[in-house]
Amino acid sequence: MKFDYMVGAVIHDLKNQLSTLLACEQEALSQIPERYHHVLKPVLQNTNRLQNDTLQMMTLFRMEKERDYPLDDAWPHDTVLDAIASIQIQFPNIKFTNDISEELQGFYNDDLLHMALITLMTNSAQAGATALRLTATIDNAWLIIRVEDNGHGFDQSVLNGDTITTKVGGSGLGLYLVGEIARHHKFGEQVGKISCSNLPKGGAEVSIHIPHY
Amino acid sequence: MTTAAQQLGQKQILVIDDMVESRSAIKRMLVQLGGEKIDTATDGDDAMAKIQAKDYDLVISDYNLGKGKDGQQILEEARYTKRLKATSIFIMVTGENASDMVMGALEYEPDAYLTKPITPQILAQRLKRIINTKNIMQEMLQAIDGDRTMKAIELGNKLIERQPQFMPAIIRHIGPLYILHKEYNNAIRVYSMVLNDHYRSWARLGQAICMHRLGDSLSALALLKETLRRQPRYVQCYDWMARIYLSMEDRQKAQQLLEQAVSISPKAVLRQRELGQLAMQNEDWEVAANAFDQAVRLGRNSCHKNIDAYLNLADCAHPLLMDDSVAHRRLGQKVQRALAELQTDFNNKSAIQYAGLLAEARICHAMKQPEKSNHALNMAELMFKEMEAAPVEDALSLTSTMIQCGQHVKANDLLRTIDGMQLTPAQRQRMEEQMSLLDEAEIRQNSDRINAEGIGFYERGELESARQSFDMACAYPEAGISVILNAIQVRVSMIKQPGCSSEQRQQLLRECRPLFKRIGMLGENDDRYQRLETLKANFTRLLQEPAT
Numbered sequence: 001m002k003f004d005y006m007v008g009a010v011i012h013d014l015k016n017q018l019s020t021l022l023a024c025e026q027e028a029l030s031q032i033p034e035r036y037h038h039v040l041k042p043v044l045q046n047t048n049r050l051q052n053d054t055l056q057m058m059t060l061f062r063m064e065k066e067r068d069y070p071l072d073d074a075w076p077h078d079t080v081l082d083a084i085a086s087i088q089i090q091f092p093n094i095k096f097t098n099d100i101s102e103e104l105q106g107f108y109n110d111d112l113l114h115m116a117l118i119t120l121m122t123n124s125a126q127a128g129a130t131a132l133r134l135t136a137t138i139d140n141a142w143l144i145i146r147v148e149d150n151g152h153g154f155d156q157s158v159l160n161g162d163t164i165t166t167k168v169g170g171s172g173l174g175l176y177l178v179g180e181i182a183r184h185h186k187f188g189e190q191v192g193k194i195s196c197s198n199l200p201k202g203g204a205e206v207s208i209h210i211p212h213y
Numbered sequence: 214m215t216t217a218a219q220q221l222g223q224k225q226i227l228v229i230d231d232m233v234e235s236r237s238a239i240k241r242m243l244v245q246l247g248g249e250k251i252d253t254a255t256d257g258d259d260a261m262a263k264i265q266a267k268d269y270d271l272v273i274s275d276y277n278l279g280k281g282k283d284g285q286q287i288l289e290e291a292r293y294t295k296r297l298k299a300t301s302i303f304i305m306v307t308g309e310n311a312s313d314m315v316m317g318a319l320e321y322e323p324d325a326y327l328t329k330p331i332t333p334q335i336l337a338q339r340l341k342r343i344i345n346t347k348n349i350m351q352e353m354l355q356a357i358d359g360d361r362t363m364k365a366i367e368l369g370n371k372l373i374e375r376q377p378q379f380m381p382a383i384i385r386h387i388g389p390l391y392i393l394h395k396e397y398n399n400a401i402r403v404y405s406m407v408l409n410d411h412y413r414s415w416a417r418l419g420q421a422i423c424m425h426r427l428g429d430s431l432s433a434l435a436l437l438k439e440t441l442r443r444q445p446r447y448v449q450c451y452d453w454m455a456r457i458y459l460s461m462e463d464r465q466k467a468q469q470l471l472e473q474a475v476s477i478s479p480k481a482v483l484r485q486r487e488l489g490q491l492a493m494q495n496e497d498w499e500v501a502a503n504a505f506d507q508a509v510r511l512g513r514n515s516c517h518k519n520i521d522a523y524l525n526l527a528d529c530a531h532p533l534l535m536d537d538s539v540a541h542r543r544l545g546q547k548v549q550r551a552l553a554e555l556q557t558d559f560n561n562k563s564a565i566q567y568a569g570l571l572a573e574a575r576i577c578h579a580m581k582q583p584e585k586s587n588h589a590l591n592m593a594e595l596m597f598k599e600m601e602a603a604p605v606e607d608a609l610s611l612t613s614t615m616i617q618c619g620q621h622v623k624a625n626d627l628l629r630t631i632d633g634m635q636l637t638p639a640q641r642q643r644m645e646e647q648m649s650l651l652d653e654a655e656i657r658q659n660s661d662r663i664n665a666e667g668i669g670f671y672e673r674g675e676l677e678s679a680r681q682s683f684d685m686a687c688a689y690p691e692a693g694i695s696v697i698l699n700a701i702q703v704r705v706s707m708i709k710q711p712g713c714s715s716e717q718r719q720q721l722l723r724e725c726r727p728l729f730k731r732i733g734m735l736g737e738n739d740d741r742y743q744r745l746e747t748l749k750a751n752f753t754r755l756l757q758e759p760a761t
Contacts, residue, residue, distance in 0.1 A: 019308070070414055070444050073381065078338050085332040102338075105378075107411050114328075213411070 083117035124149035187211035257282025527572035
């Protein structure tokens with residue numbers, strides 16, 4: 001019990017420290033001449049990645065300990081828009097496409113889905129994708145949000161469920177987190193889930209299924 | 214439908230952010246989106262001053278504003294004072310996920326949370342949705358702003374039929390209105406409509422409130438516990454559970470729940486005050502003093518500045534200050550500063566000054582600063598004397614303070630004057646309570662003081678004066694044995710003096726007898742046994758010795 005609290009506090013502190021660090025780095029970047037930017041940019045990107053990892057851990061921790069993520073009316077179009085905005089700086093060369101109707105409405109926790117989308121999009125980017133497309137549909141009591149990329153796709157072992165990561169040295173935390181977020185959304189017997197596949201034209205696709213009622 | 218851009222041009226907008234970059238960035242975006250009338254504020258006080266001065270249609274505030282108020286406090290104050298109408302929009306900008314903010318911390322919630330970084334696209338999208346919803350509900354919201362609540366309910370119900378997809382948003386407004394009009398069954402009905410659609414904590418809370426009002430407090434408690442299980446930081450549930458326990462006379466449990474609420478959301482002034490009141494009733498001075506301290510701190514420069522919080526802080530700190538520790542000394546200094554602030558801020562309100570001076574006198578007395586205490590008490594006494602036809606209440610608070618500061622003689626005089634005034638039964642009771650405190654205290658104290666005077670005379674050889682003092686001290690029924698022994702001893706000494714006449718000697722010896730009788734027998738282990746025996750021996754010898 002005490003250990004849990006300590007872990008929670010440490011993660012929270014870590015996240016705050018990283019936010020401060022990021023702000024400092026951005027400030028530094030704005031003050032030094034442009035010809036040196038290439039030296040600092042990787043630092044900034046890595047800090048950003050660390051911060052995302054910490055946020056993932058914090059989200060997992062809170063989902064488990066506090067169950068403090070209430071569901072509410074939300075719009076996938078807006079959620080995706082927000083998610084793209086928060087990682088675009090990190091991946092300036094990737095083309096993001098939000099192909100979701102503004103009218104489409106769901107009932108989920110916006111913060112959690114935001115986190116899930118950032119995680120999936122970061123995964124794609126790190127797997128070498130240069131273009132990402134997001135779509136959403138309502139199908140038979142499910143809201144399905146899809147992230148498609150043009151990267152090299154999942155290894156067969158991941159699709160079989162033998163391993164949990166494609167990345168060399170990857171922890172698999174990302175996909176696990178996205179799964180947990182989907183499972184946080186329940187309606188009666190119906191529990192949220194994710195599915196992974198490779199596209200016929202190449203690239204990977206991950207779908208988040210949220211109960212729609 | 215006109216576009217958001219066109220609508221934004223007509224709106225009075227206020228942007229609140231302490232960081233100049235983000236403030237101007239948001240302002241720039243709003244201009245891009247068609248905003249024209251845009252003001253900015255850098256902190257909570259600046260923002261409140263602007264909100265008081267102008268009707269804003271849209272407020273975008275950062276949550277974290279550095280020192281002073283945060284965005285939530287601005288929202289609370291703006292809605293509480295009705296300076297921000299139901300038709301107006303409040304958007305909270307946060308550095309982290311909205312879940313890190315305390316949801317439902319207060320009665321008032323923003324229309325939307327925006328997480329940094331904000332892009333023009335996101336801002337446009339969010340504004341479009343909120344403006345659209347507000348437009349659809351406009352007539353109903355205007356009725357709410359105009360306090361035409363029955364009309365608002367009627368409009369809301371019609372709107373649900375026409376625009377069923379806005380049902381939850383509409384009911385969020387009309388649910389509380391049904392409760393306001395004590396139509397609890399209707400409120401429960403509409404909240405059920407919401408819950409049949411989707412689970413929402415606020416609808417559950419609404420139902421629980423209605424059940425409690427309808428007399429089913431236990432079901433209400435069960436519902437609130439269930440809501441908290443799903444959303445543990447939904448602070449209003451703790452507030453309502455506390456209220457329900459209070460109505461069931463379980464003050465301890467109520468206090469415990471409010472303490473939990475305060476630990477989740479420590480910045481809400483009104484809740485701190487509620488906790489203070491409750492803990493004060495429970496005589497939990499530590500919790501009460503802390504809550505009022507927070508209420509004073511948070512209420513500074515706000516519409517929630519409350520004089521009672523200052524005075525209650527002093528009252529609750531008082532019993533703690535008797536125990537002299539570093540923490541309590543610090544608390545005492547805090548209270549003194551708060552009371553000084555009260556004096557400066559309300560220097561034209563004599564009633565507040567008067568109450569403040571009395572509190573100061575008590576606090577200084579408890580902190581063993583007799584000069585400061587006397588000074589404050591004397592000032593209060595002066596103010597009292599200048600009052601025309603001073604109210605009984607003011608007199609009673611003065612005497613109470615006098616007693617607490619050990620000025621029993623003054624208190625005694627004043628209480629006798631009060632006795633002759635027209636008193637309500639409650640006032641008479643308070644007066645009698647004070648008198649009873651006074652009697653015991655004064656007798657003990659006065660007797661001791663006069664006895665000490667007598668000893669002084671005795672030591673200087675002024676035996677006659679000493680005898681008078683000791684006799685006065687002995688006149689109190691509660692006078693101690695030592696005092697009586699003193700009265701005997703001074704007589705023995707007087708008899709032994711060369712100039713003592715035979716009549717005087719006889720008289721003095723006669724006076725000794727009842728004094729010995731009053732002391733009676735003392736055990737051998739009594740400290741005063743030896744002294745009594747010596748005096749008895751002296752007395753017997755003097756009786757037998759013929760007068761010289």
